[in-house]
Amino acid sequence: MPAKNDGPEAGTQSKSEHTRALILETAMRLFQENGYDKTTMRAIAKEAGVSVGNAYYYFAGKEHLIQGFYDRIAAEHQVAARSVLETETALEARLAGVLTAWLDIAEPYHEFAVQFFKNAADPDSPLSPFSAESEHAREQAISVHREVLAGSKSKVSPELRDALPELMWLSQMGLVLYWVFDRTEDRERSYRLARRGARLTARGVALSRFRVLRPLVLEVHELFNDFLPGMTKALPAPRSRT
């Protein structure tokens, strides 16, 4: 999926990319106006001025439109986080910058997120950020956290280097959940939570120099991997040891 070309920042778009973006934008608008459940592919195609067959050529169904939207958000976030990742070296500042960049770019979609929440909250739904279907967008989002960690001057043990970015992304999902329900002006509470969360994470990572803590961090990570079905490629089989 050519996610990088979906964003409004994209330069020259081919006709095909343009049509794809048009369908996605029209869908997002209709989802916002009429709700996700009530909006049909037919209505989206009609409003976008393309044939129904053409709409299905680009997106096999409504779920795929949401995946396209997730990919776009992830791509926009990567662009928005760039300057922080290129200038900051302290883990707390890098993480705070990346989280607040997400809040910045997500703001136009807040209203949609509120009404869409009930579809995405179910971890078994293809629309959940934890689903197998969301893997592409999730991988993009986790890679940002990998970069947050790799480019910081914080020392991280090799044992934790794989687990931490996924855990940082999970705590970002906690922030997103909080943001969905945040009614303060300019999402002031969400921005504060992003900064506080970044400070807490940086302190936790600093403590991981104590060897005694590492098994616990790894166990937390393993627990999420075992219980959030999409986090690993395949649904893990029930383990006999639990």
Place this chain on the structure above:
Amino acid sequence: MPAKNDGPEAGTQSKSEHTRALILETAMRLFQENGYDKTTMRAIAKEAGVSVGNAYYYFAGKEHLIQGFYDRIAAEHQVAARSVLETETALEARLAGVLTAWLDIAEPYHEFAVQFFKNAADPDSPLSPFSAESEHAREQAISVHREVLAGSKSKVSPELRDALPELMWLSQMGLVLYWVFDRTEDRERSYRLARRGARLTARGVALSRFRVLRPLVLEVHELFNDFLPGMTKALPAPRSRT
């Protein structure tokens, strides 16, 4: 509120307690059948065979019925957890027992929980487990975790004795969220998560003997208190230091 007398386990009920329980049960049934949003106080009163005025005498509105339901669940849970709390001494076994007891008693309400979820997920809603309105049920639920900790042979530093039961209850809320979406037979995954979560918590508490960890635990606790509005008695004012 005489929550202890709401449950089906109650022995002799006064007429008033009986009417109250009847209204609550009727409401829960109608909520399950027709959805919370579509069920009116008038319909509940009619179905229960009481006057509308009488229904309002016991419950000032639909939100109060939900609070009554939360209180009942909390009271049933306290009863169901009793035997584990009286026999087990290891923290892991106590916590696993208490969490699985909750899954046992909540099972009849699973269908309702699924459809009610969208009302309760908003932390600012009076129906959220974090709201000021839910304080009574929340306090009951946290007190169970206080007992889990106090009666275990695990050594806990005085600094953490207040924070840990609230954090344990928060992780129970995580389990509840997982359970709402659990479609495995007999909620098998939720039971496994309860046991794994209990093991992880017990290991975390064991690590808290390392002094270096305590500030982090306290900071996590403070973060939840600052950002979940109902967790403290009053909504905390934005702090200048964040």
